[in-house]
Amino acid sequence: MATKLWGSRFTGSLSKLSEKFTYSISYDSKLALYDCIASIAHAEMLGAQGIIPKKDAAAIVKGLNTIIGSIEAGTFKYDASAEDIHTDIQVQLKKLVGDAADRLHTARSRNDQVVTDVRLYCLNHLENIMARLDVLQISIVKFADKNQDVIIPAYTHLQSAQVVLLAHQMLAYVEMLERDKGRFEDAAKRTSLNTLGACALSGTTLPTDRQRVTKDLGFLATSANSMDAVADRDFLIEIASDIAITGMHLSRMCEDLIIWVTSEFNFVSLDDAFCTGSSIMPHKKNPDVLELIRGTSSKFPGRLMELLVLMKGLPLTYNRDMQMDKPALFDCVETIEDMLALMAEVFSGITIKRDVLKERVNAEYFFSVDILDHLVKKGMSYRQAHDTVGLMVKECLDKGQSIKGLSLAQLKRFSPLLDNDVKDLLSAEVSVKGKKSFGSTNPLLVRKQIDQWKKRLK
Ligand code: ARG
Secondary structure, three states: OOOOOOHHHOOOOOOHHHHHHHOOHHHHHHHHHHHHHHHHHHHHHHHHOOOOOHHHHHHHHHHHHHHHHHHHHOOOOOOOOOOOHHHHHHHHHHHHHHHHHHHOOOOOOHHHHHHHHHHHHHHHHHHHHHHHHHHHHHHHHHHHHHOOOOEEEEEEOOEEEEEEEHHHHHHHHHHHHHHHHHHHHHHHHHHOEEOOOOOOOOOOOOOOOHHHHHHHHOOOEEOOOHHHHHHOOHHHHHHHHHHHHHHHHHHHHHHHHHHHOOOOOOOEEEOHHHOEOOOOOOOOOEOHHHHHHHHHOOHHHHHHHHHHHHHHOOOOOOOHHHHHHHHHHHHHHHHHHHHHHHHHHHHOOEEEOHHHHHHHOOOHHHHHHHHHHHHHHOOOOHHHHHHHHHHHHHHHHHHOOOOOOOOHHHHHHHOOOOOHHHHHHOOHHHHHHHOOOOOOOOHHHHHHHHHHHHHHOO
């Protein structure tokens, strides 16, 4: 049986089934590196404060660095029969440096140790996530830039609404991802809190220097309340919530693309690298990668709920339930990292069907709002203009007639303010160029936005 950090008070031992049910090493082994890093800062502080002999501190640090070396080389092996990674590293350290290792756990508990390790894990992965968001944004901006002249139909209620530049829709995604990044940045501020040194829950009688550990580990602040330090997991719930929002954004991007690649829409095609075929229907090319990003994103709200429910009924301070924060957290973090990287690849493998789009965007109904604005500019009230254009569109639809084909007399029947010049509005290029408001799909404004994003994302 593997060593435990708490054996002496017990005469009996844990049942096999209890061990299987309570041990966390199968998943918290991911914390090995962070555990060593935090322990080095802790041991150095203990030595400097004279709480443990300097030579023991030095031996501990040397041993932990050896373990870090093996983690980095990929040769680190944890003992699967150990209770958790914190126990395992303590045991491995003792094998490396002997009795000095027994002094490492001075003035700390696994309660403050585990939450500190998780904070370090989160900070590292928040960096990864933000970097991957950058890469995805760059990939989308590149795609928008390359196709900046392409006009597409845009939808509300998935019904044809108005035409926009493809680049405009792409930059909508970029804006969403930028806010996602902001949320992760913000979460990092609250995650960057040194909880080590809170010990079990009340602090210690030993003369520790917590600020030193804070500085050595690169945390922004030191937790000011030892009970809060070991009891809360709000930082990782916040991260899971931010991940759920990003997942929702990725899912919607996928949904747009899935619709666009159907033979009915046929706006774009996807590189074979992101599609699979059907075992029975030889003509099929399915956008499975997109579907699985959309599908996988459903786990984030589930995991977020799991974490909220896990924590909501727990009395202060640490409870073993909290061990279950890790499978949920790791799953969210590592899945979103993969999804972001994959999504960036997808955007470099999209081909626009220019001819199809050129034809689709000239359907006259796309320009009804432009005609309406035209009448408003001539002095008509908005409500009256809406009625006028509504009647005109209805009559044309009923009679299977185009607006372009209406004579001047026919136009005047709807309003004396209507002239043949209204027909100039019936083009996709004119429609997008006609938009003037800040944030609109006007090509010059969109160009400016693309340039700004290119600069910003460099
Ligand atoms: N493995 C535990 C966790 O992940 C840490 C151990 C704390 N155990 C304890 N009995 N205080 O939360």
